[in-house]
Amino acid sequence: MNIKALKSLADIPGPTKLALIRDHLPFGTLYRKTSSELYNTYRKRHGNIFRLPGIYSNDSLEVVLFDPRDFEHVFRTEGLWPTRKGLSSMKHYRHVRRNELFGDAAGLDVEHGESWSNQRSVANHLMMKPDALKNYLPRIDKISKEFIEVIKNQRAPLTFEVKDNFELSVDYWALESIASVGFNTSFGFLSGRENALAKQFYRNFKEYSKISYKLDIEFKVIDILRYFKFQKSMWLLEKITKFWILELDKTEVISLVQKLHKKEQSNVLGVAMDILMAGVDVVSEFDKDAEMGLLHVIKRDDKKFANGLAMDMLFAGVETTSSALVGLLLNLSADLNKQEILRKEIESIEEPLSFDNMKNLPYLRACIKESLRLYPVAPVNSRTTTQEIVIQDFRIPKHTDIVMPMINLMRDEQYFQNANHFIPERWLRGNEHFKVRDPFVYLPFGFGPRACVGKRIAMMELEVVVINILKNFKIQYYHSRNNAFVPRFINVPNLPLKFTFRDYT
Numbered sequence: 096m097n098i099k100a101l102k103s104l105a106d107i108p109g110p111t112k113l114a115l116i117r118d119h120l121p122f123g124t125l126y127r128k129t130s131s132e133l134y135n136t137y138r139k140r141h142g143n144i145f146r147l148p149g150i151y152s153n154d155s156l157e158v159v160l161f162d163p164r165d166f167e168h169v170f171r172t173e174g175l176w177p178t179r180k181g182l183s184s185m186k187h188y189r190h191v192r193r194n195e196l197f198g199d200a201a202g203l204d205v206e207h208g209e210s211w212s213n214q215r216s217v218a219n220h221l222m223m224k225p226d227a228l229k230n231y232l233p234r235i236d237k238i239s240k241e242f243i244e245v246i247k248n249q250r251a252p253l254t255f256e257v258k259d260n261f262e263l264s265v266d267y268w269a270l271e272s273i274a275s276v277g278f279n280t281s282f283g284f285l286s287g288r289e290n291a292l293a294k295q296f297y298r299n300f301k302e303y304s305k306i307s308y309k310l311d312i313e314f315k316v317i318d319i320l321r322y323f324k325f326q327k328s329m330w331l332l333e334k335i336t337k338f339w340i341l342e343l344d345k346t347e348v349i350s351l352v353q354k355l356h357k358k359e360q361s362n363v364l365g366v367a368m369d370i371l372m373a374g375v376d377v378v379s380e381f382d383k384d385a386e387m388g389l390l391h392v393i394k395r396d397d398k399k400f401a402n403g404l405a406m407d408m409l410f411a412g413v414e415t416t417s418s419a420l421v422g423l424l425l426n427l428s429a430d431l432n433k434q435e436i437l438r439k440e441i442e443s444i445e446e447p448l449s450f451d452n453m454k455n456l457p458y459l460r461a462c463i464k465e466s467l468r469l470y471p472v473a474p475v476n477s478r479t480t481t482q483e484i485v486i487q488d489f490r491i492p493k494h495t496d497i498v499m500p501m502i503n504l505m506r507d508e509q510y511f512q513n514a515n516h517f518i519p520e521r522w523l524r525g526n527e528h529f530k531v532r533d534p535f536v537y538l539p540f541g542f543g544p545r546a547c548v549g550k551r552i553a554m555m556e557l558e559v560v561v562i563n564i565l566k567n568f569k570i571q572y573y574h575s576r577n578n579a580f581v582p583r584f585i586n587v588p589n590l591p592l593k594f595t596f597r598d599y600t
């Protein structure tokens with residue numbers, strides 16, 4: 096390639112700041128439109144590569160790509176320590192406001208370079224390896240079975256339809272699953288034993304999700320409330336952290352007390368008080384990882400990283416899995432034949448569920464994959480370049496933010512035949528007819544060393560809950576599926592989730 100013929104970043108086509116503002120004003124093309132509509136609009140105007148002046152967190156330029164070959168090039172040149180821009184309010188809170196809690200090992204979502212790499216190898220070991228994960232399966236299964244009881248109790252007696260706030264129960268399932276993996280504890284959301292503090296914690300968590308989208312992602316021509324939104328986000332994070340991180344300490348004390356109590360038949364409350372007063376490092380008293388939450392295991396070596404990962408698991412591991420389950424229920428209820436094929440595969444699995452008896456479930460895995468295509472959880476992926484790269488004859492300097500709106504390609508006939516149909520078969524080996532045409536179009540959990548560290552946990556949660564649901568119910572949905580999700584930081588459900596769960600006999 097002739098290096099002189101290459102064009103610069105400034106030559107990349109795209110809307111000017113003025114055009115961007117005009118498009119967002121009332122009566123403008125993009126007024127109140129989603130980010131996905133924005134990407135489609137500018138793609139039509141400017142092509143498969145365009146530059147956007149500062150929309151993500153309103154402060155810096157972005158290059159947006161649509162060609163899977165370019166995605167591949169970005170990922171292949173990301174190096175050993177890939178970088179992705181995160182939520183700036185979250186970063187500020189962990190690095191500046193509460194540095195004493197999180198320090199320089201503040202979690203995977205906000206760290207970069209060597210610090211990220213060190214944390215990530217610990218997390219990979221504990222979150223991606225089947226041997227480490229098998230301890231969590233019985234806990235996940237217990238939560239799923241509690242979720243089944245919630246469904247049974249929520250159904251209307253004659254129609255078997257759940258109420259339109261079913262989304263809350265799905266969120267509770269996802270939150271309890273993460274609490275069981277992370278802390279080996281339960282907040283009682285599914286058994287109706289949640290206390291007022293837990294309820295408030297959940298409300299704060301949801302509010303931060305909304306406010307951080309408005310603060311850090313959504314483009315606004317003028318945002319006069321920005322300062323107040325920022326202060327509110329700090330206040331919410333403080334409340335969330337106090338509850339969630341405290342849980343890390345509290346569950347350790349409770350488990351230790353229970354252990355001592357069993358051994359010595361002593362007074363539980365007295366022992367707990369002694370431990371708290373003495374400030375004993377209770378984590379070192381555990382002897383088996385199986386008794387602990389994943390975060391307790393990490394805390395033995397690095398308390399700050401445990402705090403950071405606790406926040407990551409909450410913010411990256413609850414609404415994501417919840418959204419994925421909603422998508423899957425919508426797809427399975429839309430095609431009862433596929434639901435029946437899946438049920439046949441699942442029927443033979445014996446209780447209790449284990450890695451061994453869940454080994455051979457190709458159709459279930461294909462259904463989850465296909466559902467994540469039709470309703471992807473993460474609308475875009477992004478990278479900040481770690482070196483200068485060349486894309487479509489443009490030189491893209493180091494430290495440039497690149498956005499890859501994969502959601503805009505997931506239903507494109509160019510890449511998927513019958514793209515709007517739920518066809519799990521396309522993911523089964525030997526199925527030439529619906530072969531997926533480009534692996535870089537479909538990356539629901541991201542790519543490379545920075546890909547989702549919770550992928551295996553998420554898949555385990557989804558598999559276990561679907562097995563439990565299909566063994567108990569036939570799922571139907573009698574309402575419109577139009578605009579089922581709306582893209583925020585992740586895709587969130589945008590429908591009353593009034594599913595019908597008839598007993599399956």
Ligand code: HEM
Nearest residue numbers: 203407411412415416419472473540541542546547549553
């Ligand atoms: C269906 C559910 C989920 C989906 C679709 C999903 C998707 C993703 C995606 C697309 C990324 C960015 C990857 C990249 O940049 O290449 C990511 C990152 C991440 N996810 Fe997930 N995720 C899910 C569930 C979870 C769960 C359950 C957890 C925690 C237990 C989790 C924890 C994380 C963390 C910590 C990161 C940041 C990793 C890093 O930067 O090193 N995710 N996820």
